[in-house]
Amino acid sequence: MKTSTDRRRFLRLTMAGIIGITLGDQILQKKALASTELAHLEEDDPQxxxxxxxxxxxxxxxHCSNCMLLQGNEGDEWRPCAIFPGKAVNAKGWCSAWTAKPA
Incomplete structure (x- = not known):
């Protein structure tokens, strides 16, 4: 019986560690994204x-604010877009990749 108890304890601790690492990593990624200001996409950018x-x-x-490709915080004037990685687009903007958000 001692072996069964040790195995359960090991599995619980392992799962707790995995969950802790995963959540910690997600929190750090969100903080990193919040602390970096994306450059605004220029209209003359080749893409x-x-x-x-x-x-x-x-x-x-x-407009970008009702496009399903727009990311970031609702209400922000400039937000990241899946089509233009590393750049922020104007929420009032538009491009030919515009796709309506699902209802």
């Missing part, structure tokens, strides 16, 4: 130009 990105959407019902 932005290829996707016809503009800081102000030409469409009344299509």
């Amino acid at each position: 932005a130009a290829a996707l016809k990105y503009t800081h102000k959407s030409p469409h009344a019902d299509q």
Whole structure:
């Protein structure tokens, strides 16, 4: 019986360690993202130009803030976008990769 108890204790401690490492890593990643300011995407950036990105959407019902590719905090003027890694796009902007958020 002692072996069974030791095995259970070992498994519990191992799982607790894995969960602690995972949560700690996620917290550190969020803090790192919050502390770094992303450069704003320029309209003349080659990738932005290829996707016809503009800081102000030409469409009344299509803009970055209602695109499913936009990331970051709701309400922020400049936010990260999955299409333009390492850059922030204007929430009022638009590009040809615009995809409606699911309802």
